[in-house]
Amino acid sequence: MTHKNDTRWIKKFRKKLTTWFESELRDLPWRNTKDPYKIWISEIMLQQTQVNKVIPYYLKFIESFPDIHSLANADLSHVLKIWEGLGYYGRARNLHKAAKEIIKNFQGLFPDDFESVRKLPGIGLYTAAAIMSIAFKQDYAVVDGNVRRVLCRLFTITGNPKSGQGKKIIQQQAQSLLATENPGDYNQAIMELGALICTPRLPKCRLCPVAEFCQAQKSGLQHEYPIKTAKKPRPHNIIAAGIIYKGDKILIARRPENGLLGGLWEFPGGKLEDGETPEQAVKREILEELGISVKVNDLFAIINHQYTHFTITLYVYNCEYISGMPETLGCADWRWVTLKEMDKYAFPRANRKILDQLLKTEKNNSADS
Numbered sequence: 197m198t199h200k201n202d203t204r205w206i207k208k209f210r211k212k213l214t215t216w217f218e219s220e221l222r223d224l225p226w227r228n229t230k231d232p233y234k235i236w237i238s239e240i241m242l243q244q245t246q247v248n249k250v251i252p253y254y255l256k257f258i259e260s261f262p263d264i265h266s267l268a269n270a271d272l273s274h275v276l277k278i279w280e281g282l283g284y285y286g287r288a289r290n291l292h293k294a295a296k297e298i299i300k301n302f303q304g305l306f307p308d309d310f311e312s313v314r315k316l317p318g319i320g321l322y323t324a325a326a327i328m329s330i331a332f333k334q335d336y337a338v339v340d341g342n343v344r345r346v347l348c349r350l351f352t353i354t355g356n357p358k359s360g361q362g363k364k365i366i367q368q369q370a371q372s373l374l375a376t377e378n379p380g381d382y383n384q385a386i387m388e389l390g391a392l393i394c395t396p397r398l399p400k401c402r403l404c405p406v407a408e409f410c411q412a413q414k415s416g417l418q419h420e421y422p423i424k425t426a427k428k429p430r431p432h433n434i435i436a437a438g439i440i441y442k443g444d445k446i447l448i449a450r451r452p453e454n455g456l457l458g459g460l461w462e463f464p465g466g467k468l469e470d471g472e473t474p475e476q477a478v479k480r481e482i483l484e485e486l487g488i489s490v491k492v493n494d495l496f497a498i499i500n501h502q503y504t505h506f507t508i509t510l511y512v513y514n515c516e517y518i519s520g521m522p523e524t525l526g527c528a529d530w531r532w533v534t535l536k537e538m539d540k541y542a543f544p545r546a547n548r549k550i551l552d553q554l555l556k557t558e559k560n561n562s563a564d565s
Contacts, residue, residue, distance in 0.1 A: 210375045216405035217385035232306040232331035239326045268295035276542040290318025330380035337370035338383040342390025348422035349412035357422045431506045436474035437465030438515035449527040461541040474511035488520035501546040
């Protein structure tokens with residue numbers, strides 16, 4: 197079901213939406229600039245991450261890397277450390293790669309054409325449209341999760357909104373509504389509508405400035421849209437890791453840059469193979485990854501953690517270094533560090549839980565002695 201084929205309602209829709217936005221918009225730090233670099237950073241951070249969590253990370257990131265040159269010239273490990281805790285670390289790696297490409301190919305100036313921006317690492321159609329419309333006032337409509345939900349309800353779009361055909365229909369509808377005189381403000385307005393009013397479970401239809409245009413709301417079916425698809429069950433992995441001691445030093449390893457959690461530091465370990473105990477897996481993984489032998493002592497912790505597409509149970513053992521010189525067989529780097537020195541390194545969240553428990557144990561031991 198769609199609206200009548202005329203443009204009068206579209207003009208009225210735009211006017212009501214942007215007027216509401218002007219009066220209700222949140223004061224967010226990236227809205228106080230037209231610098232494409234800062235807008236780019238904010239849009240990458242906002243991918244799959246809530247606004248309130250992004251704000252302190254954005255401010256810290258911009259303070260650490262105020263422009264493209266400072267980001268491109270930074271060591272990746274420093275970038276990952278500043279990003280630590282925000283998750284989806286591929287975003288940080290792609291920002292770093294893209295900054296280097298901008299220095300190399302665009303003389304350090306953020307490109308102002310859609311196709312060049314689209315080709316940068318980590319930038320998809322949505323992010324490119326957001327940057328081009330907000331920073332350069334170009335006519336590209338954004339479609340994120342919030343906009344998708346608004347449009348599915350507005351036009352009662354049936355079918356899977358995440359399928360190829362569904363994405364095409366939604367993108368066409370988004371472009372048809374775009375206010376070309378100020379596309380950046382319009383895009384932010386419709387995203388804000390989805391974030392604050394047209395929410396997934398309890399849409400605030402009585403407060404919606406454009407409720408009169410919403411086909412789902414008129415039918416009382418706003419809760420039925422977007423059409424939900426069955427979620428696949430998330431696989432569960434059993435992991436074993438070792439806290440390897442040599443005197444007062446602990447061995448940590450850096451993951452290869454390509455792949456899940458690339459470039460981050462961790463306590464060495466990996467998945468259990470069929471028929472293995474966690475203790476056996478720790479010894480095998482450490483030998484395969486670093487080429488050293490260890491003695492597996494007591495179980496230090498069991499940690500459950502959820503990632504986007506899978507969950508893990510992590511068995512963590514205290515281990516004692518026996519022999520061998522560490523090598524980068526299955527890792528990118530390694531270090532012997534004290535517990536106090538570990539704060540210099542960026543760890544994934546599950547490994548950060550191990551580190552937090554280590555620090556807590558050391559504090560308790562110090563208090564008892």
